[in-house]
Amino acid sequence: MPDLFDLVVVGGGVIGLSVAWRAAGRGLRVAVVDPAPATSRTAASYAAAGMLAPVSEVTYTEEPLLRLGLASLERWPAFAAELTRASGHDLDLRADGTLDVAFGSDDLAALDDLAAFTASLGLPAERLTGRECRRLEPMLAPSVRGGMLAGGDSWVDPRRVTAALLAALGRAGATLVPDRVTGLLTDSGAARGVRLAGGGGLSAGRVVLAAGAWSGSLEGMPPEVLPPVRPVKGQIMRLRSPEPVLGRCVRGAVHGSHVYLVPRGDGGLVLGATQEELGFDTRVTAGGLWELLRDARELVPGVTELEVTETIAGLRPGSPDNLPLVGPTIMPGLDLATGHHRGGVLLAPLTADLCANGDGADPVLADLAGLCSPLRFAGAAPPRPPGTGPVENTPREQR
Amino acid sequence: MPDLFDLVVVGGGVIGLSVAWRAAGRGLRVAVVDPAPATSRTAASYAAAGMLAPVSEVTYTEEPLLRLGLASLERWPAFAAELTRASGHDLDLRADGTLDVAFGSDDLAALDDLAAFTASLGLPAERLTGRECRRLEPMLAPSVRGGMLAGGDSWVDPRRVTAALLAALGRAGATLVPDRVTGLLTDSGAARGVRLAGGGGLSAGRVVLAAGAWSGSLEGMPPEVLPPVRPVKGQIMRLRSPEPVLGRCVRGAVHGSHVYLVPRGDGGLVLGATQEELGFDTRVTAGGLWELLRDARELVPGVTELEVTETIAGLRPGSPDNLPLVGPTIMPGLDLATGHHRGGVLLAPLTADLCANGDGADPVLADLAGLCSPLRFAGAAPPRPPGTGPVENTPREQR
Numbered sequence: 001m002p003d004l005f006d007l008v009v010v011g012g013g014v015i016g017l018s019v020a021w022r023a024a025g026r027g028l029r030v031a032v033v034d035p036a037p038a039t040s041r042t043a044a045s046y047a048a049a050g051m052l053a054p055v056s057e058v059t060y061t062e063e064p065l066l067r068l069g070l071a072s073l074e075r076w077p078a079f080a081a082e083l084t085r086a087s088g089h090d091l092d093l094r095a096d097g098t099l100d101v102a103f104g105s106d107d108l109a110a111l112d113d114l115a116a117f118t119a120s121l122g123l124p125a126e127r128l129t130g131r132e133c134r135r136l137e138p139m140l141a142p143s144v145r146g147g148m149l150a151g152g153d154s155w156v157d158p159r160r161v162t163a164a165l166l167a168a169l170g171r172a173g174a175t176l177v178p179d180r181v182t183g184l185l186t187d188s189g190a191a192r193g194v195r196l197a198g199g200g201g202l203s204a205g206r207v208v209l210a211a212g213a214w215s216g217s218l219e220g221m222p223p224e225v226l227p228p229v230r231p232v233k234g235q236i237m238r239l240r241s242p243e244p245v246l247g248r249c250v251r252g253a254v255h256g257s258h259v260y261l262v263p264r265g266d267g268g269l270v271l272g273a274t275q276e277e278l279g280f281d282t283r284v285t286a287g288g289l290w291e292l293l294r295d296a297r298e299l300v301p302g303v304t305e306l307e308v309t310e311t312i313a314g315l316r317p318g319s320p321d322n323l324p325l326v327g328p329t330i331m332p333g334l335d336l337a338t339g340h341h342r343g344g345v346l347l348a349p350l351t352a353d354l355c356a357n358g359d360g361a362d363p364v365l366a367d368l369a370g371l372c373s374p375l376r377f378a379g380a381a382p383p384r385p386p387g388t389g390p391v392e393n394t395p396r397e398q399r
Numbered sequence: 400m401p402d403l404f405d406l407v408v409v410g411g412g413v414i415g416l417s418v419a420w421r422a423a424g425r426g427l428r429v430a431v432v433d434p435a436p437a438t439s440r441t442a443a444s445y446a447a448a449g450m451l452a453p454v455s456e457v458t459y460t461e462e463p464l465l466r467l468g469l470a471s472l473e474r475w476p477a478f479a480a481e482l483t484r485a486s487g488h489d490l491d492l493r494a495d496g497t498l499d500v501a502f503g504s505d506d507l508a509a510l511d512d513l514a515a516f517t518a519s520l521g522l523p524a525e526r527l528t529g530r531e532c533r534r535l536e537p538m539l540a541p542s543v544r545g546g547m548l549a550g551g552d553s554w555v556d557p558r559r560v561t562a563a564l565l566a567a568l569g570r571a572g573a574t575l576v577p578d579r580v581t582g583l584l585t586d587s588g589a590a591r592g593v594r595l596a597g598g599g600g601l602s603a604g605r606v607v608l609a610a611g612a613w614s615g616s617l618e619g620m621p622p623e624v625l626p627p628v629r630p631v632k633g634q635i636m637r638l639r640s641p642e643p644v645l646g647r648c649v650r651g652a653v654h655g656s657h658v659y660l661v662p663r664g665d666g667g668l669v670l671g672a673t674q675e676e677l678g679f680d681t682r683v684t685a686g687g688l689w690e691l692l693r694d695a696r697e698l699v700p701g702v703t704e705l706e707v708t709e710t711i712a713g714l715r716p717g718s719p720d721n722l723p724l725v726g727p728t729i730m731p732g733l734d735l736a737t738g739h740h741r742g743g744v745l746l747a748p749l750t751a752d753l754c755a756n757g758d759g760a761d762p763v764l765a766d767l768a769g770l771c772s773p774l775r776f777a778g779a780a781p782p783r784p785p786g787t788g789p790v791e792n793t794p795r796e797q798r
Contacts, residue, residue, distance in 0.1 A: 239685055271685075286638055286670075287703025290692040293685055304686025308710060 005029045008194055008204040010181045010218070012037025013045035014158060014348045015337050016210030017165035021083075022352035024172040031175040031202055033194060038162035042282040044212050044344055047236050047314025049262040049270040050158040052076055052346045055123050055150035056098040056251055058114070064371045065323055066121070069343060071368055072350035076154060079349035086171060089164035091156050092265045096248040098153035101133055101144045103298055107253040108145040115148050125150045139245050139302045144252070155249050155262055158345045177202065181211075183220025184334070191333035195220060208335045208355060213280075213315035215338035225329045228377050229339045231280050231315035234273035235288035238310035241267050245302055252299040259295035261303070269306060271296045275342075282313045316341050326354050326372035336374045404428045407593055407603040409580045409617070411436025412444035413557060413747045414736050415609030416564035420482075421751035423571040430574040430601055432593060437561035441681040443611050443743055446635050446713025448661040448669040449557040451475055451745045454522050454549035455497040455650055457513070463770045464722055465520070468742060470767055471749035475553060478748035485570060488563035490555050491664045495647040497552035500532055500543045502697055506652040507544045514547050524549045538644050538701045543651070554648050554661055557744045576601065580610075582619025583733070590732035594619060607734045607754060612679075612714035614724075614737035624728045627776050628738045630679050630714035633672035634687035637709035640666050644701055651698040658694035660702070668705060670695045674741075681712045715740050725753050725771035735773045 005028075009020045012034030024030045040046055051057070054069025080093045102108040111127075118125040126149045133147040134140045169176065177196070185193035185201050193203035209215050213231035244263055251260040262270040274288045289311060296303050319325060319339035324347060326337050337355055340347050353365055360366040404427075408419045411433030423429045439445055450456070453468025479492045501507040510526075517524040525548045532546040533539045568575065576595070584592035584600050592602035608614050612630035643662055650659040661669040673687045688710060695702050718724060718738035723746060725736050736754055739746050752764055759765040 237685070283706040285703065286636070286692055286696070286705050286707055289688060289707060290696060290703060293689040293692065297685070297689060304684065304689060306685050307682040308685055308688060311707060311710070 003193065003203045003205050005031045005175070005202060005204040007031070007206050007208065008033060008202050009208045009210055010194060011209065011211035011215070012176070013040070013043050013210065013212050014048075014162050014165070014344050015212070015340060015351055016208070017162055017169065018348040018352040019208055019210055019337050019355045020174055021165050021169050021172065022356050024169060024174045026356060030169070031177055031204070032169065033177040033179055033181050033196065033202070035178060035180050037176055037178070038159075038166050041312065042315055044234070044314045044316045045158055045162055047234060047273075047312050048158040048345050049236065049260065049272045050156045050161070050345050051098065051153070051249055051260060051262055052155055053098045053150065053153040053249065053251070054346060055118060055125055056100045056148070056153050057342070058118060058123070060117060062322060063121075065343070068323070068350060068368060068371060069346055071364075072347045073152065073154065075349035075353065076156070080156065083161070083164050083168055086168035087164035089160055089167060091160045091164060093154060093156040094248075094265070095152070095154040097149050097151040098155075098249040098251055099133060099136060099147050099149050101140065101147040101250060101252040101299060103144060103252060103254040105145065106255060110253060111146060111148055118148070118150075123150070124152050137246055137248070137250060139300050140250070141299055141301050144299060153249065156345065157264060161345065161348070181218065181220070184222070189331065191331055206333055206335060208337050210337040212338060212344070213317045215317055215336070222331065225331045225334055227325045227336050227338055227374055228320050229317045229325065230277070232318040232341060233276040233278050233281055233313055234316055235276075235284055235292065235311070235313045236270060236272040237289060237292055237308060238312075239269040239271065239303060239306040240309045241269065241306045243267065245269055245300065245306070250299065252295070254295040254298045257291065257295050259292060259299065261296060261300060268309070269303070271303070280315065282315060284311045284313050288313070316344070320377070324351065324372050325374040325377070326351050327369055327374055328358070329374050330378045402592065402602045402604050404430045404574070404601060404603040406430070406605050406607065407432060407601050408607045408609055409593060410608065410610035410614070411575070412439070412442050412609065412611050413447075413561050413564070413743050414611070414739060414750055415607070416561055416568065417747040417751040418607055418609060418736050418754045419573055420564050420568050420571065421755050423568060423573045425755060429568070430576055430603070431568065432576045432578055432580050432595065432601070434577060434579050436575055436577070437558075437565050440711065441714055443633070443713045443715045444557055444561055446633060446672075446711050447557040447744050448635065448659065448671045449555045449560070449744050450497065450552070450648055450659060450661060451554055452497045452549065452552040452648065452650070453745060454517060454524055455499045455547070455552050456741070457517060457522070459516060461721060464742070467722070467749060467767060467770060468745055471746045472551065472553065474748035474752065475555070479555065482560070482563050482567055485567035486563035488559055488566060490559045490563060492553060492555040493647075493664070494551070494553040496548050496550040497554075497648040497650055498532060498536060498546050498548050500539065500546040500649060500651040500698060502543060502651060502653040504544065505654060509652060510545060510547055517547070517549075522549070523551050536645055536647070536649060538699050539649070540698055540700050543698060552648065555744065556663060560744065560747070580617065580619070583621070588730065590730055605732055605734060607736050609736040611737060611743070612716045614716055614735070621730065624730045624733055626724045626735050626737055626773055627719050628716045628724065629676070631717040631740060632675040632677050632680055632712055633715055634675075634683055634691065634710070634712045635669060635671040636688060636691055636707060637711075638668040638670065638702060638705040639708045640668065640705045642666065644668055644699065644705070649698065651694070653694040653697045656690065656694050658691060658698065660695060660699060667708070668702070670702070679714065681714060683710045683712050687712070715743070719776070723750065723771050724773040724776070725750050726768055726773055727757070728773050729777050
């Protein structure tokens with residue numbers, strides 16, 4: 001009996017929907033299973049601010065993540081244009097760069113180090129004085145000491161992205177199953193679909209787990225394939241002003257504490273985000289809001305006048321090495337697309353392409369796939385060389 | 400043709416409902432007109448924390464307000480007991496006192512002055528060291544310098560109070576009209592009822608304006624009877640903890656900025672409140688929340704761990720002299736019960752009694768009525784002596 005679907009994606013966040021949409025575009029029969037696709041209030045995609053900022057968010061030890069981020073940022077304009085064509089939705093994608101600013105002298109020293117590091121990598125970033133920062137963004141506090149403009153960094157509205165992906169999937173004939181997965185269907189040790197909480201199951205040639213922070217604890221999964229993904233809580237505030245307060249994303253450090261302010265086209269401003277290791281706690285707390293407000297008002301005092309329209313906490317899928325887990329697992333037929341931590345929105349186009357390159361046809365992608373392989377955490381098994389996915393998987397996807 | 404009602408109350412907040420309930424208890428035919436009685440999100444009653452704290456909130460220049468507050472606090476236990484009997488609702492009324500604490504040395508000096516003042520008035524308040532404060536409330540910060548315990552001060556849950564009043568009014572046969580008043584019905588210069596936005600009107604022997612912050616700008620009212628009441632915005636946060644954090648109300652000054660923390664019986668904690676003169680602005684702002692959080696965490700650092708369950712802004716009805724406006728106006732048949740500013744919940748029982756004492760039968764009430772007479776703002780007209788209300792009013796109410 002033939003499978004009902006070529007691909008079942010577990011999870012309807014920005015990653016799962018992007019993977020599904022790319023697969024549907026290749027003619028595969030696709031289903032996405034999620035109780036609340038695109039709108040789960042505690043999922044990272046729903047809370048996210050949408051910074052596409054691999055340069056301004058770079059840190060010393062994370063050059064592999066930087067490579068992934070730059071490769072995905074490069075894909076964003078075409079991905080967005082194609083998605084807008086397919087869905088009719090505007091994504092509020094903007095490419096005016098990210099301004100990284102420093103408040104204290106300690107923050108300035110860290111910024112100087114970062115600027116030297118980005119220069120050594122040949123990244124497009126420009127060191128600015130405090131005055132130059134305020135010329136770009138007049139609402140910045142006089143006490144801002146200096147900054148770095150990452151001119152290529154961009155941002156997008158993640159809620160528009162997931163809404164557009166849902167619409168595009170619908171138009172592409174993909175199936176949305178508003179249910180919860182309670183286990184895998186298997187056959188001779190290979191994944192052959194998923195069981196649903198509502199009863200029954202969906203058979204499929206391939207299953208992709210893209211359940212974000214919940215990927216590591218999905219009900220009914222064999223323990224040996226559950227990825228080492230943990231929830232990392234982020235609290236976010238959404239503000240609103242009659243006139244835009246900022247022209248571009250502003251990130252800043254205030255005595256070592258980091259905050260960002262992401263302007264929306266409609267006058268909205270997103271303040272984020274805490275990083276808390278508290279398990280599946282999604283409470284918005286007094287302390288979380290206080291931290292955001294404390295730092296944001298040091299950098300942009302005018303935020304105090306703005307209306308608070310939303311406070312929310314989402315769970316990012318953190319991984320042990322801060323790199324995502326994308327690609328085949330030790331179980332034939334079961335792939336992962338999770339562990340994107342703070343970078344899910346940025347890495348969505350690349351992740352979709354990686355999942356569509358199971359045969360390793362594109363050598364650039366195959367090389368990047370090696371950085372994300374879930375097999376790096378698979379016990380004693382050595383990481384699979386890039387571009388050499390298990391044969392069990394590819395034929396099923398192509399059937 | 401007889402009037403439909405003896406009394407129509409315009410406004411279904413804690414004041415209007417209390418006045419109506421007291422009148423219904425005296426056998427009057429009563430109607431309350433309000434588009435959203437007890438639940439108007441921008442009204443003071445809905446936002447209020449419910450401190451019944453005339454002693455800890457006393458200030459030098461406001462001895463008349465203190466007299467009113469003490470007289471109403473004295474009435475609260477019986478009022479609450481009667482309301483609970485009439486409605487079946489528990490009001491979460493607690494009488495464990497208010498602890499007023501000081502953070503900086505400047506705050507301590509102000510507290511010393513306040514303690515001397517309350518002592519000179521013979522008020523029941525006890526000056527405490529920082530250590531004694533922490534013995535009473537272990538969650539207080541080590542940096543709290545000292546405090547004053549106002550042992551008689553109480554608090555109540557205002558939302559329970561208004562819900563109970565609604566229930567009691569229903570049981571007492573009063574009429575709730577979920578509509579908006581658009582004008583007065585008059586006859587020979589006397590108020591004879593109200594016009595409704597939904598069409599038609601309600602005739603009544605007496606009309607009481609109890610529309611809170613909106614009392615000064617009610618549509619269709621003769622300008623000369625509109626009271627000099629203005630909206631004073633207050634932003635409030637509601638938090639929740641599994642275990643109660645405080646045993647009693649804590650008020651505090653942090654370098655001159657005031658904040659209070661009011662514990663609820665269910666583990667809730669109310670943080671309030673800003674005081675802003677911004678007209679009818681009811682936006683919750685980043686700056687408002689920041690002020691509350693900044694001061695609350697200085698006094699009780701543990702609040703940072705608590706979940707934020709609500710942020711809200713309400714409008715208090717402020718008056719030029721901070722005293723309420725209760726009693727007859729220059730227009731026969733039209734009374735006021737408004738201008739209670741920060742004290743509406745505290746002053747509700749007294750206000751209801753004052754409105755029921757139109758004939759001046761109770762000399763204590765008549766004396767207090769003199770402090771609240773709306774006629775003190777009526778142009779050149781001298782304040783009416785206590786207990787001598789216009790005769791036009793009383794007979795109608797008694798009919």
